[in-house]
Amino acid sequence: MMKRGDHQEMLIDMRRKWLWTNFTVISLGAWLISSPFTFGYASGSMMWSDVSSGALLVFFSAFALWPRFDFIGRWTVSFVGGWLQFAPLIFWAKSPAAYLNDTLVGVIAITLSILVPMMPGMAHHMEMMKPGPEIPPGWSYNPSSWHQRAPMIALAFIGWLGSRYLAAFQLGYIPHAWDPFFGDSTAKVLTSNVSKMFPISDAGLGAAAYTLEMLMGWMGGTTRWRSMPWMVTFFFILVVPLGIVSIVLIILQPLAVGYWCSICLFTALVMLFMIPLAVDEVIAMGQFLKTSVRNGKSLWHTFWVGGTLDEVNEDKRTPSYGAPISKLIVPMIWGVTAPWNLVMSAAVGIWLMFAPAVFGTQAHAADSDHLIGALIVTISVIVMAEVIRAGRFLNVLLGVWLIIAPWLLTGGSTPAKWNDIIAALAVILLNLQRGTVREHYGKWNRLIV
Numbered sequence: 001m002m003k004r005g006d007h008q009e010m011l012i013d014m015r016r017k018w019l020w021t022n023f024t025v026i027s028l029g030a031w032l033i034s035s036p037f038t039f040g041y042a043s044g045s046m047m048w049s050d051v052s053s054g055a056l057l058v059f060f061s062a063f064a065l066w067p068r069f070d071f072i073g074r075w076t077v078s079f080v081g082g083w084l085q086f087a088p089l090i091f092w093a094k095s096p097a098a099y100l101n102d103t104l105v106g107v108i109a110i111t112l113s114i115l116v117p118m119m120p121g122m123a124h125h126m127e128m129m130k131p132g133p134e135i136p137p138g139w140s141y142n143p144s145s146w147h148q149r150a151p152m153i154a155l156a157f158i159g160w161l162g163s164r165y166l167a168a169f170q171l172g173y174i175p176h177a178w179d180p181f182f183g184d185s186t187a188k189v190l191t192s193n194v195s196k197m198f199p200i201s202d203a204g205l206g207a208a209a210y211t212l213e214m215l216m217g218w219m220g221g222t223t224r225w226r227s228m229p230w231m232v233t234f235f236f237i238l239v240v241p242l243g244i245v246s247i248v249l250i251i252l253q254p255l256a257v258g259y260w261c262s263i264c265l266f267t268a269l270v271m272l273f274m275i276p277l278a279v280d281e282v283i284a285m286g287q288f289l290k291t292s293v294r295n296g297k298s299l300w301h302t303f304w305v306g307g308t309l310d311e312v313n314e315d316k317r318t319p320s321y322g323a324p325i326s327k328l329i330v331p332m333i334w335g336v337t338a339p340w341n342l343v344m345s346a347a348v349g350i351w352l353m354f355a356p357a358v359f360g361t362q363a364h365a366a367d368s369d370h371l372i373g374a375l376i377v378t379i380s381v382i383v384m385a386e387v388i389r390a391g392r393f394l395n396v397l398l399g400v401w402l403i404i405a406p407w408l409l410t411g412g413s414t415p416a417k418w419n420d421i422i423a424a425l426a427v428i429l430l431n432l433q434r435g436t437v438r439e440h441y442g443k444w445n446r447l448i449v
Contacts, residue, residue, distance in 0.1 A: 012067050018117035022061045025077055025112050028105050029057030032084075039097040046098050049087045053102075056080045057109060064113075074113040074120040081109035085208040088171070089200040096173040107211060115218055132308030134223055134315040136284040137291075138442025140334075142315045143281040144225045144232075147331040152239070152277050153217040159270040160210035162263050166190060166203035177263075185259035192257045206246065206267060213238050213274075222315070225284040227306035232285040239278040243271040244378075251374040255367050272378060276385035280335040283387045283444055335386055339435025342380045345395060348426050349376030352402075355419055363411030369420065372398050372405075376427060387441055390449050392431040399428035 032054030036047035057080055064073025084106030088099040114120060135142045142148070169177040170190050179186035189195065195202055216235040220228040250268040254260055291309065292302045319327045352373025356366035376395055383391040402424035406417035437448055 014118060015067065015070060019065065021112040021116055022065050025061040025109055026058050028109060029054040029059075029061065032057065032101070032105055035098070035101050039095060039101065041098050042094040043091055043098070045091040046088065046093050046095075049091060050098070050102065053080050053084055053087070061113075071120045074117075077113040078110045081106040081113065082212075084109070085211055086200075089167075089204040089208065092171065092200075094172070096168065096171075099167075099171065099173070103207075103211070107215070110215055111218075115215065119219070131312055132223070132226065133311050133313045135313050135317075136225060136287060136442060137309065137311050137313075138440060138445075139284065140440040141317055141331070142222060142225075143284050143335060144220070145222050145315065145318045145331065147318055147328065148277070148281070148334065149217050151332045152274050153214055155270050155274050155277075156210045156213040156217060159267045159274075160207055160214065162267040162270070163203050163207035163210055166261075166263055166267075167201050167207050170195070170201040170203050179262045181262045182260045186261040186263060188259045189253055189257050189261040189264060192259075194252075194256045209238060209242060209246075224306075225281055226288045226308060229285045229289055229303045229306060232281055233303075236278060236282045239271075239274050240282075243275050246271055247378055251371060251378070254370055272381050275382050276336050276388075277333070279385045280387050280441075283441065287442060287444065335439050336384050337386060337436045337438055338384050339433075341430040341433045341435050342384055342392065345392075345427055345430040346377045346380035348423050348430070349373045349378075349380060352376065352420075352423055355416065355423075359413055359416035359419060361412050361416045364409040365406065365412035365416065368401075368405045368409055369416075372402055380431075386437045386439055386448060387444060389434055389437065390447065392434075395431040396428050399424040399431070402427070 032050050035041075035054075036050050041047045041050070057077060060073045060076040060080070063069045064077070066073075084102040087093075088102050093099045093102070166177065166186075168174045169187070177186040177190055190203065198205065213235070216231060216238065219235075220231050224231055247268045250261075250264050253264065288307075288309070289299060289302060292307055293299050297307060318331055350373065352369045355361065355373070356369050361369060376398055379391065379394050379398075383389050402420045406412050406420045412420070434449065441448070
């Protein structure tokens with residue numbers, strides 16, 4: 001174990017080359033303090049929020065210049081940066097300059113406090129980061145490699161662009177919300193009673209979530225499945241549970257509001273593609289924690305600090321910088337396959353979403369087709385992740401409901417009922433097959449049925 005003085009010297013050596021980030025954040029704080037008076041904020045709440053946040057950035061960035069206060073200083077700066085993502089939404093900022101200013105300053109503050117330099121507190125645990133496996137034991141690839149994270153970061157950025165545009169309409173910065181397919185339906189969805197159930201702009205909330213996903217995608221090294229279990233867990237929570245909730249809410253648009261929103265559907269599709277790309281890293285992290293506990297390590301300590309394993313391996317499969325582009329793309333989707341049965345299952349789900357318009361189905365029968373069809377598509381895409389392929393059996397349950405529903409719900413014609421039964425049988429048969437699984441996941445392989 002290192003002595004306290006050794007820790008201090010290590011921290012000083014590591015932080016010396018990154019001190020410029022502290023001074024940059026101090027400048028950002030000064031910028032934020034002056035912003036309400038420079039840009040003429042119309043809201044007193046936003047003015048005091050920015051002045052207070054700017055003062056905190058200045059104080060805690062300067063505070064973190066002293067090694068003993070590095071941990072509390074830089075983490076506080078990152079939390080202030082997080083607050084700046086939500087302040088314009090909470091106070092319904094009337095000025096687009098205030099919204100843009102806060103969100104950009106917040107991202108830069110987080111980046112310069114915990115992303116560019118080593119994360120605060122990690123230096124105290126460097127002795128635990130002994131050489132260990134780069135690839136999880138028994139796995140055929142590294143789920144934490146930059147190739148694996150790159151598509152999720154890119155998708156989060158695309159989702160952020162779409163959500164930010166919708167938020168601009170809800171916050172009153174633009175007079176119209178463009179929709180390429182459904183005319184003024186987007187505006188009706190964004191101003192509906194369902195949307196107003198949220199105390200803040202729900203589109204703005206989505207933009208903030210995508211921002212955090214982008215930042216968390218950058219955090220940690222290529223062994224974060226064992227070195228930063230807490231980060232993998234929080235990233236999983238943002239992408240998977242919250243993503244599924246977001247997708248379901250958008251699915252319910254035609255049922256609860258009666259209209260579709262093209263850009264909302266697009267952002268939901270982006271989130272849907274992110275889910276199968278994210279789950280493998282969580283499985284690897286869970287396996288590591290289980291092994292650590294079996295080896296007598298504290299679950300709580302390992303979850304927050306990370307650790308290593310006795311096994312040592314080197315990731316020789318992931319292509320390195322400078323490799324041909326053709327070899328860089330395929331590793332981005334290792335662990336995700338699109339077998340024909342799941343593709344066809346998703347196609348049946350899409351057909352069910354359009355079937356009510358084709359057969360003139362109305363009332364609850366039409367609602368059932370819309371909802372079940374969208375859920376079948378969602379599940380079919382998510383279980384393209386090989387580690388959760390067993391989740392496809394949820395589609396079998398939905399198929400059973402499709403057989404029963406036409407006889408319980410009103411609004412369906414005879415052709416529509418037979419369409420549901422045929423679609424149900426197709427979904428059930430298609431999801432009984434596992435489909436292609438190309439990679440290996442250690443002991444998890446036996447759970448891929």
